[in-house]
Every structure is written in C-alpha cells, then in structure tokens.
Amino acid sequence: MPQPVAFETGMEYTLQGVGYRIIATGRDGSIFARNLMTHDETGTTRAILLDAWLAGTLRFALHGNNLRQEDAQPLATSYAFTDLDFLPEAERILIWAKYQFCQPLLALPRRHRTHAVVQARIDEVLRVQADEQPEAWMLTLRTYAHHTAPKGTDPTQGASARRPTLALRTVYRWLQALTVAHGDPRALRHGRERQGRKAHLHPEAQTAFQDALTDVYKQRQQPTIQTAYDEMCSRIATKNTTRTAETHIPMPSRSTMYRIVERLDQEDIDIARLGVAHTERKYAGINGGPEPTRPNERWEEDHTKLDYLVIDPDDGLPIGRPLFTALRDRYSYYPPGVRISFEPPNVRAVLECLGFGMLPKTHLKAQFGLQHDYLAWGVPELLAIDNGPEFRSTDVELACYQLGITVHRMPRRTPWFKGGIEKFIGDMQADLIHTMPGTTFSNFLARDDYDPSRYACISLDRLWELCIQWIVDVYTQDAHRGRVKGVPARLWERALVDRFTPHLPVNREELLTLLTRIETRCIVGTGIWFDDICYFSLPLMGLRARLDQQPGRGTRDAKRLVDIAVSFKYNPGDLARIWVMDPLTKRYLEVPAARQFQEYTRQLTQWKHRVIKRYAREELRQDIDLEALLEAKHRIHVKITDEFRRKKQVKSRMGAARWFDLQVTGWLQPPPAGTAPLVQELSLAQATPPAFGDALVPTVASPEVVGIAALATNGSMLPEMVAGVTLLANVAAPVLEVLPAAEPEATPTPKPKKRGKPGTDAAMAPVESAAPVPLSPPARPTTMTVSYTLPRRKV
Secondary structure: OOOOOOOOOOOEEEEOOEEEEEEEEOOOOEEEEEEOOOOOEEEEEHHHHHHHHHHOOEEEOOOOOOEOOOOOOOOOOOEOOOOHHHOOHHHHHHHHHHHHHHHHHHOOOHHHOOHHHHHHHHHHHHOOOOOOOOOHHHHHHHHHHHHHOOEOOOOOOOOOOEOOOOOHHHHHHHHHHHHHOOOOHHHHOOHHHHOOOOOOOOHHHHHHHHHHHHHHHOOOOOOOHHHHHHHHHHHHHHHHOOOOOOOOOOOOOHHHHHHHHHHOOHHHHHHHHHOHHHHHHHHOOOOOOOOOOOOOOOEEEEEEEOOEOEEOOOOOOEEEOOEEEEEEEOOOOOOOOEEEEOOOOOHHHHHHHHHHHHOOEOOHHHHHOOOOOEOOOOOOOEEEEOOOOOOOOHHHHHHHHHOOOEEEEOOOOOHHHHHHHHHHHHHHHHHOHHHOOOEOOOOHHHHOOOOHHHHOOOOHHHHHHHHHHHHHHOHHHOOEOOOOOEOHHHHHHHHHHOOOOOOOOOOHHHHHHHHOEEEEEEEEOOEEEEOOEEEOOHHHHHHHHHHHOOOOOOOOOOOOOOOEEEEEEEEOOEEEEEEEEEOOOOEEEEEEEOHHHHOOOOOOOHHHHHHHHHHHHHHHOOOOOHHHHHHHHHHHHHHHHHHHHHOOOHHHHHHHHHHOOOEEOHHHOOOOOOOOOOOOOOOOOOOOOOOHHHOOOOOOOOOOEOOHHHHHHHHOOOOOOOOOEEEEOOOOOOEEEEOOOOOOOOOOOOOOOOOOOOOOOHHHOOOOOOOOOOOOOOOOOOOOOOOOOOOOOOO
8 A cells, every 4th residue: 555655855745836845854843845946945844844734735746657747736646546446347456466466576675676586476476276276366467467478489389379477577667666656556557548549630730620620610509520520621622722742731530530529628618619607507516505494485486388288168279378387385395376377477477376375275175176185375485586577577576575575586597596396397297288188298399290289178277177186186195306305295294293384464465465566657637647547536636635735845836736656556467446655644545447447447457458559559540548449449359259269370369368368366265165176167258257246255166267357256355445445554564454434425537638637627626634535336346455665666
C-alpha cells in the first residue's frame, strides 16, 4: 500500500495553488522551502503546514504513472482514478497480482535486486508443480505471462508456441513505478487508455475543420456531423483549387471527424447546440428542495389541455379539448382541487380551482357515488406556481395575500421545482385520459391512423365525474413513490389523527375574493362606467357626495360635484354587479348595473361582452350604444347556436363552447339530501338559471353546465344582500357586516347620455351618509367579494 509521507527534505507539496520543495528542516520544527516557480526560499513551521493540511489547502505532490494533470496546478496531487474499484475487475485483479509479485523485491535494498534475484523470483512464481496449490494472484500472473511471452522458435512446437515467462526489464519497470510512487499500486496500471489512433490533420484541414465546427455544427438548429463534414470538405476543395497537385490538402475521412468530435468537450457543444438552460438541466444535479412535514404546507398548481375531445351531449359532435387545472399537496400527494372548462389559461381558472381546493367536499361521495370521501380541503400555507401570465396577475397575489397564502413563483424553465403537479397531470393523462375512446394522445405519432373524433363519446360533465372518481377511488388509494412513501388517503388520515387541523377563512363569504379582480374608475353623475357598462345605485351617489366633502379635495365647483376615483372589484364571469371600496369606512358597497343594462348583463361574462362590442363595431359600424349591443348579442347568440349544431370542426365548436361558458360549477354546495348519485347532463338550451326563490338550493344532484354568473345559483356563498356587505379593514381578520334590509323603493335610473358626464336628474342628488338607502332585491342572487385595503394602482 502507499507509504505515508512526512515533512522532510526533498518532499514537494502545493499550498494554495503554489508548488514548494522542502530544502531543509530544523529540530525546532522550522522548515525551509523553495518556490518551484520563482525559486524564492521561504521559512515556515511544521505546525503551520499541518494546519494547512488539515484545512485542505496543502496537498503532497505525487510522482509516477496515471496522474491527473490539472490546469493551473504546478504539481500533480491526485491519480486519474481515485480507487482501484473504479477499474474493470480483470484489470484490478492483474494490478493486485503485480503488486503481490513485487512486494518481496521491494523489501530488499536496491543494490541487492540483481538479475539473479529477480529471475529467481520469476521462476518461483511461474513454475508449475503437480502438488502445488497456487494462490489466485499467481494464476493471474501466469496467464498474463503466457499471453505476453514472445513466440517460441522450437520447430517441433510450431511458430505460434509461447513460453510463459516475464522479461527482466518488465519487472524492473514495475519496481521503478512502485518506488517513485512510494509503493502505491495505482502506479502499476498499464497506460493502454493513452493508446489508440490519433488524428493528425493538415494545418489547413485543421482550420477548415474548426470553421465548419463553429459555423455549422455548433448551431441551435442542431445539424448533423455529416453536414459539418460536407462543409469542411467543401472548404478544403475550394482551397485546393489554388494549389498544385503536390501541395493539395489531404481530405480527412468521415470517421476521423467523428472521432475528433467525440473527444471534444460535450458540455461546450451542448451549450452551443441546446442552449445554456438545457445544458444546465442536463449536467447539473437537481435538488428536490425542502420537503413539507404536514398537509397543506405546500400546494402546487398548474394546468394543461387534456388529450381528449369532449362532445356535445345533444348532437354527439366533438367540441374540443378542455383545459384541466389542478392542485396537488406536496406532503400527501393528495389533489385538493381540479377544474375543467373550455376557457384558455386565465386568472379565473387559477382562482376558481384554488377556491374549489379549499372547500370541504364531503358531499361529492353521495353526488358521484364514490367509494371514499374526498379528504383534502383547507387553506394552504404556500402556493407554488410558474411564471405564466395568468399566475403573474396582481389579482392572484391579492387573493392569496388576503387568505394568508405565500406565493412562491418558480424560476423560468424549471418545471422540476414543482414536479409533483407535473407528475400528477401526467399520471392522470396516462391512466385515465389515454384509456378512453376519443383520446388524442400526447404525441401525434402515437395516433397513427386513429381518428379521435370518430370515437369521442364523453361530455364535459361526464368527464368531470370520471376525473373525480379516478382521483378519489384510484389515485389517492394507491401507493406513491417519494421521500414520504405511502398512500395519499392514508397519509392525510394519519395527519388528522396526529392533531393536524386544516384551516379555513374566517367566513365562507371571504372565499369569493378569489373570484374577483380589481380596477379603478371615477364616480360620475351617472355612476361608474366600466367596460362601457354603467353601474348605478343611490348609496354610490351618497358615497360620491361624502368623498367630495372631504378636506384636501381642492377648489369645489358650486354647480357640480368633482369626479372622484375609487377602487372596485368585479367578477369576470358575471358583470351584473361590482363592489366599490368606500375609502372612508373601509367597506365594500355592492353596486348593480344600471336599470337599462340589467337585462343585457344577465349571465354576461367579460369575454362575451368584449366579443359583442367587437361585433357591434365591425358589423353595425356605429357607436356603441345599448340598442346596438342588444341587437349584436341576439344576432350572435342565434348564429352561434345554429352553427354549434351544424359545425363539425373542433376549432369552431371550441369557440362556441366558450361563448356558452360551458363548465362545471356544482361543487359550490352539497346536493339536497336523498338525491340519486347520478350526473345529469344538461344541454345548452337547459343551461338557464333557476328563479330567485330557488337559487339557494340546487334542484339537481349533478354539477350543472352553467356560467360563472350562476355561482350563487348553484350554491350561494352569501346571505341575501339588499343594501350591501361591508368589510372592516385594519383588523387581524376580516369581519363582515350585513346592513339591515329596508322596504324596497323605486330606484330612479337616469338615461345615460355620454360616457363620463354626470346626469342632471333630480333623483341623482347625493344621499345622506348617516342612513344608507337600501336597494330592492336583485332579480337573482349575486356573488360578493371581500378584501383588505391594499395600495391601488394609479388611475
């Protein structure tokens, strides 16, 4: 084995990248060393060098074979391989046999290692006795000697006969290598790895090769080596046109170029061909990051388009591939919530999926006929999302901030940072979606001649039912691999037994903050104009008057009130009402659409409203007014309904599905007791909201195909509001106050003249702030959002 070294004369070492040789030592521990580069002599002590060795900054130099030459290092301090275990077994056994053979000779003084002594050692190891039981290393060395012995010349044995022996110079070479390496057996490895064919190119051919490598092969288009070889040959041929036959540049072979490319640094090539980010993912290790210790400590959210064509339940024709948004708890692998719709990725999908994940879902067992309960619910502590525009929205940050959720955005192009949700979506696609008739598969090559539109047979609400059943009865009941191995349902149940308690918002109404977005507009005489829709109520006019009387408003106009900017929240799935923030009382005031807009805004989403406005501008070619909007809405609805039934193209039916706002929202409230656990598929004609009196209790057990405007219809989160819901700010938790209802009064609604100009009707006078005037009950139940007071964006 390698002999230990000491701080003695002649010993070489490196200290912080500088090489030294010890030239003298003193009895008091002093050491004098010479710098190998500058030849300057310096003095130190054995204690200082020992501390440097313990700190890892001092390393003793090695000499001999198989050393690793490192850049910017004056001396070699390590072998090309750390341990003999890194070598193939046959090579490792041969090195050990050589080492055992040389041990008795190394024990002799150098002058006693004569030819006779070495030859006697060779004969002792290689001779074969009938009654001998040689050791394993002797048999290995005899086999090696037989294959390396020179060919015999005895004519009776043939020219190919071999005499097993070892040459004296071979043994002396082994002894010299061990002596220089201080007895380290790693020096006995044969240097065959340095052997092989070496490419010798003409200098001009080498230049052409490097140019072709840079200009052709190291490109993001990832051309082949053959393309680079052709470019190199073309450049060499161009140079040969100006040369004589004697000075022609020899053309390298294709195999030569392949060998040279294989010996290049592959990481540098990948940076040029694949990019820095891909190369880092390929060569850098992936750290899983901190692991949660309890459920709801970390949720991950993402969405994708399902590899399935959903059909219309009425005519059976395919509509398109829906968007699937999902959550996954990192600790228990349990998916708290999912959402399926035809909308593209947007803030609405992100927040509604998060809201569904936080709600208790015990009613789903009876609603879908599940074998187990849907266990996951509660407010998460941290939400891991990526950098999509829908996740970067201020509304997502505001909703999470109000509920005490920390938003953790992943770096760009790092999907492994939230690999749990990525794996869940992939598992559901492989285990459920790809097994159903009508799947489009994740790769078009897997489809071959399979036509998904011919076999599609599942509607949107039936797909919702199948996803819930697969999650509750299959995915969460099977074991999963990971740092915390186990069954998701058992992990969640075990956590509840260990005193884990899911958290909820202060009240159920606060969850509606997840379904709203924030904007800023001015209160004018006709109310608040937002997206060409007017919102008006008498309490809003009273707020305008109170704000105008506040100090610091500047010079007042005696003839009219000043337009004052306020912040409000709106639901992009229902533009029938907004909630205006009262900066004086820190409360939200519900403001419905003006009377002339109430019929138009019924079940009106923001996307549908913008489609109507675009149609009114392009088709009717006139300014946007109420008559044009109503006519455009009617004409578009008739056309889309007719085309939706006649068109068979998936792209056209996808747009129509988004127009009708097809999605499943029946999870907002448990079904009535005694209902059958079946899914009722409603057609587009049946997707109408019930009357106001029946809004708080759904009439069917299945999730209805309705728009987000019917959230309160399928399960109202709010009490019946007549005057407004207020929110006290600057407290530890939000507190809701419901103003008492008063007798309904007629609400005069002025006719809007021009956007932004106040009306002159006497009924538009400001209302006293001491007694808010309640409004009459709306035509149907509404949703409401509460929020803390946060800095708003400037107008």
